[in-house]
Amino acid sequence: MIFLNWKANGSKELAEQYNEIAIPQHKVVPLVPMPFVSMLDANKFEIGTQDVSLFPKGAYTGEVTAEILAEFGVKYCLVGHSERRHYMHENNDIISKKIQRLLSHQITPILCVGENSLDRANKTHFEVLKKQMEAFVADCIVAYEPMWAIGTGSTPTNHEIDDVINWIKQQYEQSYNDPKVLYGGSVSAKNIATLVKTKADGILVGGVSLKPDEIMEITKHF
Ligand code: PGA
Numbered sequence: 001m002i003f004l005n006w007k008a009n010g011s012k013e014l015a016e017q018y019n020e021i022a023i024p025q026h027k028v029v030p031l032v033p034m035p036f037v038s039m040l041d042a043n044k045f046e047i048g049t050q051d052v053s054l055f056p057k058g059a060y061t062g063e064v065t066a067e068i069l070a071e072f073g074v075k076y077c078l079v080g081h082s083e084r085r086h087y088m089h090e091n092n093d094i095i096s097k098k099i100q101r102l103l104s105h106q107i108t109p110i111l112c113v114g115e116n117s118l119d120r121a122n123k124t125h126f127e128v129l130k131k132q133m134e135a136f137v138a139d140c141i142v143a144y145e146p147m148w149a150i151g152t153g154s155t156p157t158n159h160e161i162d163d164v165i166n167w168i169k170q171q172y173e174q175s176y177n178d179p180k181v182l183y184g185g186s187v188s189a190k191n192i193a194t195l196v197k198t199k200a201d202g203i204l205v206g207g208v209s210l211k212p213d214e215i216m217e218i219t220k221h222f
Helices: 012-020 034-039 066-071 082-087 092-103 117-121 125-135 158-176 212-219
Strands: 002-005 028-031 047-049 074-079 108-113 141-144 181-184 202-205
Touching: 002 181, 002 212, 012 034, 012 212, 028 074, 034 047, 066 074, 066 092, 074 092, 092 108, 092 125, 108 125, 117 125, 125 158, 141 158, 158 181, 202 212
Parallel strands: 002 028, 002 202, 028 047, 047 074, 074 108, 108 141, 141 181, 181 202
Antiparallel strands: none
């Protein structure tokens, strides 16, 4: 599973490039800003987005609801990305409501969790992750994205990634039947050969999503 977080980037041209390159069917899931959803070739890609309204349909000006995402065939949606936790002050209460909205429309939530560099240095990362994982419910995918690895070019060691993935699986597998966990944070064609050796069930790519040729390279490892 390779998920591509375009963030607030992209263009019609990028969508067209993705439609044209020879990525094998259903190997890659672009998570795109809403206007691009209907531009991508639905025969080739399952499509996702990066946010959903916590409200149902109705008088909520400016919101994009789970009903609307479902109508456009959206299959996955990020929730709780660290950029939204930071800039939009999203907390577990908001994140849980969004997860419920998505699940009630058969859209799979991808719950992003991850500690910052201070938590990592102080070895309090599991406490932070535990708190963020309170929003987790069955049928969510988890994306472990340490904040200090997002957009920085540094990645954790495979041992550090596996430590977190093992912990998530051990904590939740009994009640939630083997939760799927992705790794995200500075994934690129340069480090993918190393990262695929972790226990992650897939990857969440940010910046490199804007380079379809590099994504092609990455797909060769899956
Ligand atoms: P990055 O972003 O790959 O640019 O580090 C990952 C993400 O924020 O999902």
